[in-house]
Amino acid sequence: MGRILRIGAAQMGPIQKADSRQAVVDRMLDLLHQASEHSCDLVVYPELTLTTFFPRWYMTEQIEVDTWFESDMPNAATRPLFERAASYHIGLSLGYAELTPDGRHFNTSILVDRSGAIVGKYRKVHLPGHSEFDPKRRFQHLEKRYFEPGNLGFPVWRAMDGILGMCICNDRRWPETYRVMGLQGVELIILGYNTPAVNAQRAAEGPERRLFHHRLSLQAGAYQNSTWVVAVAKGGMEDGHPMISGSIVVNPDGEIVATATSEGDELIVADCDLDATIFGKQTVFDFERHRRIEHYGRITSQTGPILPPMT
Numbered sequence: 666m667g668r669i670l671r672i673g674a675a676q677m678g679p680i681q682k683a684d685s686r687q688a689v690v691d692r693m694l695d696l697l698h699q700a701s702e703h704s705c706d707l708v709v710y711p712e713l714t715l716t717t718f719f720p721r722w723y724m725t726e727q728i729e730v731d732t733w734f735e736s737d738m739p740n741a742a743t744r745p746l747f748e749r750a751a752s753y754h755i756g757l758s759l760g761y762a763e764l765t766p767d768g769r770h771f772n773t774s775i776l777v778d779r780s781g782a783i784v785g786k787y788r789k790v791h792l793p794g795h796s797e798f799d800p801k802r803r804f805q806h807l808e809k810r811y812f813e814p815g816n817l818g819f820p821v822w823r824a825m826d827g828i829l830g831m832c833i834c835n836d837r838r839w840p841e842t843y844r845v846m847g848l849q850g851v852e853l854i855i856l857g858y859n860t861p862a863v864n865a866q867r868a869a870e871g872p873e874r875r876l877f878h879h880r881l882s883l884q885a886g887a888y889q890n891s892t893w894v895v896a897v898a899k900g901g902m903e904d905g906h907p908m909i910s911g912s913i914v915v916n917p918d919g920e921i922v923a924t925a926t927s928e929g930d931e932l933i934v935a936d937c938d939l940d941a942t943i944f945g946k947q948t949v950f951d952f953e954r955h956r957r958i959e960h961y962g963r964i965t966s967q968t969g970p971i972l973p974p975m976t
């Protein structure tokens with residue numbers, strides 16, 4: 666029979682600058698209701714679910730920046746979501762901009778259990794983009810300006826009868842993300858993303874190429890660690906900026922088993938058998954038997970490449 670976790674990947678369409686948290690939560694509640702009708706166990710929402718992708722805007726006043734952040738979670742806007750999910754007995758995960766009591770800023774996601782309690786928190790480690798206005802780009806990507814790198818590592822949690830982990834958007838492009846969780850036995854990785862549909866520094870790189878890299882990263886990460894991966898977009902045309910959608914669920918063989926078909930709010934449902942991770946973890950990716958850590962030192966001792974000397 667296996668350990669089936671029925672996932673609702675709750676893709677969101679665009680959220681405009683002027684949209685209120687309340688309006689966004691109403692849309693999230695609609696998706697949650699659909700998930701309850703499909704008997705989902707866990708609903709996954711995107712990165713920075715509650716607002717537009719504000720790092721595309723250059724801001725100089727911290728007071729303005731902080732309007733995009735949440736000081737509490739749940740808070741007045743999101744409490745109805747937590748309460749409704751608990752009443753349905755459904756777990757959830759969502760991303761938001763976190764402002765801590767001591768004034769620190771993180772790009773964060775949380776895992777909430779079926780009772781409405783937060784059981785896990787992850788803070789985005791790989792922050793893409795830049796920290797100062799860059800006139801050479803077609804648009805800005807100022808995550809390095811508004812967030813500091815996550816300080817919690819890549820933890821996993823025993824939840825929902827499985828071992829679950831989280832990462833956020835750009836993290837999905839880095840093999841280290843999956844492997845650190847793989848080394849803790851992760852069975853299902855959930856993540857949200859906001860990915861511009863064009864490369865700000867290379868106009869020829871459009872949505873097809875971007876979707877290819879998105880799927881390539883997720884499928885490789887799933888296969889090489891024998892884990893499920895659930896990736897959920899906030900996509901569509903946001904404040905005049907196109908973003909890819911393409912939410913998918915990938916099985917531990919690296920195959921895509923569910924895909925969003927729209928660029929709007931859409932729930933995709935997939936039964937993830939966590940026992941399907943076992944075969945890969947006991948054979949080709951049995952880390953204990955096959956990894957050769959004596960050759961991996963550079964992975965943690967070096968950041969950029971060191972080229973061989975010229976002869």
Ligand code: CDT
Nearest residue numbers: 793834835838858859860861
């Ligand atoms: N939100 C986020 O991390 N977006 C980045 C865009 C960087 S451009 C490759 C992403 O990796 O999708």
